[in-house]
Amino acid sequence: MLPEYKDGVLSWGGVNLEKIAQEYGTPLFAFSADVFSRRIKLVSESAKYPHLLCFSMKSNNNYHLLNEVRLAGAGVDVVSYGEFFIAQRCGIDPKKIVFSGVGKSDYEITQVNNSGILLLNIESESEYRFVKKLFSEVGLNFGISFRVKFELSLDRLHPYLGVGKKDSKFGISEEVAFELYEDAVKSNLPVEGLHFHIGSQIKDLEIFYEVSKSALNFVEKLEKEVGVKLRYVDVGGGLGLDYENLTEPPIDRYTDAFKVLADAGYKIIFELGRFISAPAGVLITKVLRKKKREGLKNFLVVDAGMTELLRIPLYKAYHKVIPVRDGVAKEKFDIVGPICENSDYILQDVFLADVEEGEFLCVLYAGAYTSTMLMNYNGRPFPAEVVIKDGKTTLARERGKWEDLIPRPN
Numbered sequence: 001m002l003p004e005y006k007d008g009v010l011s012w013g014g015v016n017l018e019k020i021a022q023e024y025g026t027p028l029f030a031f032s033a034d035v036f037s038r039r040i041k042l043v044s045e046s047a048k049y050p051h052l053l054c055f056s057m058k059s060n061n062n063y064h065l066l067n068e069v070r071l072a073g074a075g076v077d078v079v080s081y082g083e084f085f086i087a088q089r090c091g092i093d094p095k096k097i098v099f100s101g102v103g104k105s106d107y108e109i110t111q112v113n114n115s116g117i118l119l120l121n122i123e124s125e126s127e128y129r130f131v132k133k134l135f136s137e138v139g140l141n142f143g144i145s146f147r148v149k150f151e152l153s154l155d156r157l158h159p160y161l162g163v164g165k166k167d168s169k170f171g172i173s174e175e176v177a178f179e180l181y182e183d184a185v186k187s188n189l190p191v192e193g194l195h196f197h198i199g200s201q202i203k204d205l206e207i208f209y210e211v212s213k214s215a216l217n218f219v220e221k222l223e224k225e226v227g228v229k230l231r232y233v234d235v236g237g238g239l240g241l242d243y244e245n246l247t248e249p250p251i252d253r254y255t256d257a258f259k260v261l262a263d264a265g266y267k268i269i270f271e272l273g274r275f276i277s278a279p280a281g282v283l284i285t286k287v288l289r290k291k292k293r294e295g296l297k298n299f300l301v302v303d304a305g306m307t308e309l310l311r312i313p314l315y316k317a318y319h320k321v322i323p324v325r326d327g328v329a330k331e332k333f334d335i336v337g338p339i340c341e342n343s344d345y346i347l348q349d350v351f352l353a354d355v356e357e358g359e360f361l362c363v364l365y366a367g368a369y370t371s372t373m374l375m376n377y378n379g380r381p382f383p384a385e386v387v388i389k390d391g392k393t394t395l396a397r398e399r400g401k402w403e404d405l406i407p408r409p410n
Helices: 017-024 033-048 064-072 082-091 106-115 123-140 174-186 204-226 251-256 259-263 274-280 311-315
Strands: 004-006 009-012 029-033 049-057 076-077 097-099 119-122 142-151 191-195 231-234 267-270 283-296 297-302 321-323 331-336 345-352 360-361 384-389 392-397
Touching: 009 017, 009 049, 017 029, 017 283, 017 360, 017 384, 029 033, 029 274, 033 049, 033 064, 033 251, 033 274, 033 384, 049 274, 064 076, 064 384, 064 392, 076 082, 076 142, 082 097, 082 106, 097 106, 106 123, 119 123, 119 191, 119 231, 123 174, 142 174, 142 231, 174 191, 174 204, 204 259, 259 267, 274 283, 311 345, 321 345
Parallel strands: 029 384, 049 076, 049 267, 076 097, 097 119, 119 142, 142 191, 191 231, 231 267, 297 331
Antiparallel strands: 004 009, 029 283, 283 297, 283 360, 321 360, 331 345, 384 392
16 A cells, blocks of 8 residues: 555555656655545445445545546535536536535535535534525525534644634534524425534544534434434544554544444435545655754755645644665654745654655655645745556646746736
């Protein structure tokens, strides 16, 4: 699943990573469609109850990988009309698309209503009022659900990742959500689901068991007091990965956490993104400069940085880095990017072989929240993306051009 050394050079899916770095240039994202599709299959085989996997497009929206989603019969979770537009172009069945996101515009909601999707996850009273108005004027071509905040202890998460907390901008409190469900049922809106997403990078799987019990209590109360039996429970995503040790989380325990809801007759919707796409991507970067004993530190300055790996300074995230050419680790380095910010580092205090300028490094688990978070800061064009499948490489996205940095007049 991970790149391996073959004759001293990293190979992945039968492809020599040094050769593609030389052919396509760096920084270069390489995604494995084979790994990606296997991980989709892993989720589906693990959940032994009625479910729909809606891959979270915010983690990776590469066209070729989304084609693997379509071929697997899965759907997608989108958080903007832009993502919906990409999904449509990829041929994803609209009835396997869930539209989430705290800031949907009236335009976006109207557009997806024209196309028809499976569910719209409502995140505020204001959003509900617009949906209700749209229903009265033209009807709805999607089912509605409400994103409910179930208060759980998430103190061990980065504050930006605990999105299910009471003070988070996401979702609606249980009390308000219950009132909105009552009004929606009385108004004959197509009420079909419940949605929750409590956070990201959750490694304590007991949290998922706990939230499932809270959700079950909520939907049972809805059925008893409001008289509505929902069809779907969208359990979000949030399954954490070990970026340092690269060990797999117990996917069977994760899916088992929601069995209590499935046994009660609800079809489970998963919005997993990172679990599927992170191990399916690497970032290849070239060493530009070597600075030794600067302030008693050794630096490798590479051509990738926070413009490609924003999640590192944003979340203080960790990514394992290995040289593309094998060697014995001898010295400790800070691997830093070329951006004019002190926060622009990839990995600090790592022992590496004495990599020379012009050689390549490989950042692992770089398939999620990397290429979708690119920016042009410091006048940097976007990197190229290649997809590896069945031992062959396809250029999936061309490298940005200098001209792309200049706004064009009308």
